[in-house]
Amino acid sequence: MKGILLVNLGSPDSPEPKDVKKYLGEFLMDERVIDVPLWARNLLVKGIILNTRPKASAAAYKKIWWEEGSPLIVISKRLQEKIQKQVETPVALAMRYGSMTIKKSMQELVDKGVSEILLFPLYPQFAMATTETILVLAEEIQKQYFPQVKLDSVKAFYNKPDYIKVLSNSIKKHLEGKDYDHLLFSYHGVPERHIKKRDITKSHCKIDGSCCITPSKAHEFCYRHQCLEVTRLVAKHLQLEDNSYSSSFQSRLGFDPWLQPYTDRTIERLGKEGIKNMAIVTPAFVSDCLETLEEIAMEGQEIFHEVGGKDFTTIPCLNDDEEFVDLLSNWINNWIN
Missing domain, CATH: 3.40.50.1400 (Rossmann fold)
Structure with a gap:
């Protein structure tokens, strides 16, 4: 059976400094986000940024945090739910950083009987720090934990x-x-x-x-x-x-x-x-x-x-706009069929 894995960037679990610090640590230590040697990345991220930035970033997150949680997570879930109504195959959602991990979501699909996954990075353009880091991590997880699963992916769709x-x-x-x-x-x-x-x-x-x-x-x-x-x-x-x-x-x-x-x-x-x-x-x-x-x-x-x-x-992002939902659902259904 085929399944879909939507992947977005991620978010801290809360706008509190300790959760923001944990999230920033994972995000900024990614070699495709800050692409310098490990010793320099450790010095910059763990020695400087994580000692100065979490409090200010937490204050920024608090300004935009919704009752339901992180806007990015809430919106991504709405998108997932709307797409699921238009496609017959299981649709899971993961984040590159944070607690909604790619591994957990792959496991969720496998538990439903999925043996072929379409990885769908939610980025129109290709970049090292977005699409590429998702593809590389997903392939590593697939090889290590789900070798029986076939993995396909959606290319950048900026010019479609x-x-x-x-x-x-x-x-x-x-x-x-x-x-x-x-x-x-x-x-x-x-x-x-x-x-x-x-x-x-x-x-x-x-x-x-x-x-x-x-x-x-x-x-x-x-x-x-x-x-x-x-x-x-x-x-x-x-x-x-x-x-x-x-x-x-x-x-x-x-x-x-x-x-x-x-x-x-x-x-x-x-x-x-x-x-x-x-x-x-x-x-x-x-x-x-x-x-x-x-x-x-x-x-x-x-x-x-x-x-x-x-x-x-x-102007808001496309979020869970009905036309956008229809578009992604059509692309997914074309892949399924």
Whole structure:
């Protein structure tokens, strides 16, 4: 029997500092998140970050925490439940980090008689720190604990026409009746070296003004290209006017160069340039989480207002939107059949 394993990022068990510290420790010690030698990662994460950041991160989580729990977990469960109603095979949910582990969810599927699993990372774009780390861990777990199970996976779907249509429709719906001067596509940031590390040609990615728009095999694993392509395709679908939209990258950490332009500085610049009504969408995430609800909707809005901006519209992620549920269910049913 076939089964589906949806995998999202994860969340602390609570917004308390001890749980946030445990979660951050697992997340930041992942060699595909902070890709430096183990001794340096230990020094940075255990010696510095985990002694300074958990309290501030816990305060941020408390701002966005729902009665039912972590927004990302609650939304992901809603998505799972809605998809389960549209497909006949078992659908499980796991998180890459935290207590809802991939191993537990694989075991849940195996206990239901599943012998072939479709691993579905809930990320439109490929990145080392998202899709790749899920695929690598899932394969390790499958080989060690479930050797009898066949594992398949969903590739990045950033440029699939039906996904672009659903994303565009969601943006259009949430902007209906609103006047806005600029639409900002904000994507989760990654260090520039991640892009170059995953350049399968070893020469194409220069992170300049041309490599992401020049055809290349490197694009299959290039997060930057895939983000910019989402912006281009959505803008084309919605027939957005030139200069009425742009892309940026958020959530940088440390001192190494990360993908630019940075979202916080872009929001500030746009406000200073006279943009009064701004909308922002975050297509690197399918579920609203700390980065969208606190960093963008709260901190971003504060920056915009400080420089003279007036209306700041945050467009929700696709979450458990009915069109998105239908889309994922159709893809899953096609795989099953």
